[in-house]
Amino acid sequence: MKDLNIGLIGYGFMGRAHSNAYRKVNQFFKLGYRPVMKAACARDGAQITEFADNWGWESVETDWRKLIARPDIDAIDICSPNVTHHDIAIEAAKAGKMVLCEKPLAMNAAEGRAMVDAIEKAGVANMVWFNYRRVPAIALAKQIMDEGRIGRVFHYRAKYLQDWTISAKVPQGGATLWRLDIDVAGSGVTGDLLAHSIDTAIWLNGPVEAVTAMTETFIKEREVQGQPGTLKPVGIDDACAFLVRFRNGSIGTFESTRYARGRKNQNTFEVNGENGSVCFDLEDAHRLQYFDHGDVSHLHGWRDLLVTDSDHPYMGHWWVPGCVIGYEHTFIHAVADFLTGLETGVAVQPDFRCALQTQLICDSVLESARSGQWVKVPEA
Ligand code: SOE
Numbered sequence: 001m002k003d004l005n006i007g008l009i010g011y012g013f014m015g016r017a018h019s020n021a022y023r024k025v026n027q028f029f030k031l032g033y034r035p036v037m038k039a040a041c042a043r044d045g046a047q048i049t050e051f052a053d054n055w056g057w058e059s060v061e062t063d064w065r066k067l068i069a070r071p072d073i074d075a076i077d078i079c080s081p082n083v084t085h086h087d088i089a090i091e092a093a094k095a096g097k098m099v100l101c102e103k104p105l106a107m108n109a110a111e112g113r114a115m116v117d118a119i120e121k122a123g124v125a126n127m128v129w130f131n132y133r134r135v136p137a138i139a140l141a142k143q144i145m146d147e148g149r150i151g152r153v154f155h156y157r158a159k160y161l162q163d164w165t166i167s168a169k170v171p172q173g174g175a176t177l178w179r180l181d182i183d184v185a186g187s188g189v190t191g192d193l194l195a196h197s198i199d200t201a202i203w204l205n206g207p208v209e210a211v212t213a214m215t216e217t218f219i220k221e222r223e224v225q226g227q228p229g230t231l232k233p234v235g236i237d238d239a240c241a242f243l244v245r246f247r248n249g250s251i252g253t254f255e256s257t258r259y260a261r262g263r264k265n266q267n268t269f270e271v272n273g274e275n276g277s278v279c280f281d282l283e284d285a286h287r288l289q290y291f292d293h294g295d296v297s298h299l300h301g302w303r304d305l306l307v308t309d310s311d312h313p314y315m316g317h318w319w320v321p322g323c324v325i326g327y328e329h330t331f332i333h334a335v336a337d338f339l340t341g342l343e344t345g346v347a348v349q350p351d352f353r354c355a356l357q358t359q360l361i362c363d364s365v366l367e368s369a370r371s372g373q374w375v376k377v378p379e380a
Pocket residue numbers: 013162179192193265
């Protein structure tokens with residue numbers, strides 16, 4: 001088995017999710033590579049040392065440029081806020097390192113294009129962590145659609161709903177609330193949540209041709225975290241709804257908000273085809289609803305598939321049928337797929353170019369919300 005030395009940048013929510021994945025992946029997947037947790041990096045020396053001790057990183061750095069320059073690092077994993085992705089990815093690619101980057105790829109598509117150019121010029125392995133592709137029930141929906149079971153698709157319907165920003169007292173910025181600061185996040189729910197829905201949609205249902213959108217920012221000013229009394233205008237979209245025309249002739253609706261009281265992380269989609277439908281809700285993540293019009297008519301009804309059998313995607317690596325897995329496993333699956341890609345030479349998806357396509361759709365959505373016009377989505 002070959003070692004793959006990882007240098008991780010960032011120690012927040014995603015730093016934890018990725019660290020856990022590196023620790024577990026070889027226990028559950030037979031692979032030709034083993035990720036070695038060489039170094040974790042962040043500006044705050046005390047915080048990153050505590051993080052590294054907790055998760056088992058061998059060393060720490062406080063300057064990402066030094067991390068990239070280290071000859072003992074093979075792959076850079078970017079878990080720091082969106083505003084940092086562009087510079088780190090380009091520098092890492094120039095240094096010949098593999099790059100794994102959290103979603104969304106960049107602050108906007110212009111940055112994303114520069115990142116794709118650098119990555120492809122360097123010819124380094126790369127992946128963007130759209131982890132929901134690795135939910136077994138979503139991967140099963142993909143299998144069902146690829147097998148042609150639902151037939152020609154007419155409708156795609158997605159929602160991504162949360163409720164954690166409703167209070168006007170929630171500040172913006174800082175280590176924990178940078179997602180609310182336009183200068184660090186690039187956009188609001190469009191880049192943070194709808195990017196997930198879009199990635200899933202283009203994976204399942206193919207390219208998007210055009211979009212028309214509306215956005216809203218409900219709270220217009222928020223305090224800057226760590227600076228009591230300092231208010232800053234809110235530049236992000238708190239909510240976004242858009243319509244889509246897919247290249248395959250189907251039409252779609254997408255909605256996202258952080259103001260849906262009671263919805264914590266409800267990521268759903270339903271696809272309606274000529275011969276059947278599939279329907280998924282992340283808050284019931286081990287289930288996939290499937291309707292087959294081919295069933296004898298007196299047995300027509302939605303099937304509630306419990307996606308835990310060993311012949312369901314990824315599930316053969318886990319427990320016995322009926323024992324569910326969770327959110328953190330999607331990141332373990334992502335690492336396993338990345339390492340398998342290195343072994344087989346078949347690049348893992350979504351790579352940077354694929355994530356640029358999602359970024360272009362996000363940019364088109366925001367442009368349409370500003371102009372009130374339909375926007376044709378450019379090609380990555
Ligand atoms: C935002 O609250 C967030 O943490 C996103 O940034 C993640 O990508 C999503 O999976 C869960 O919600």
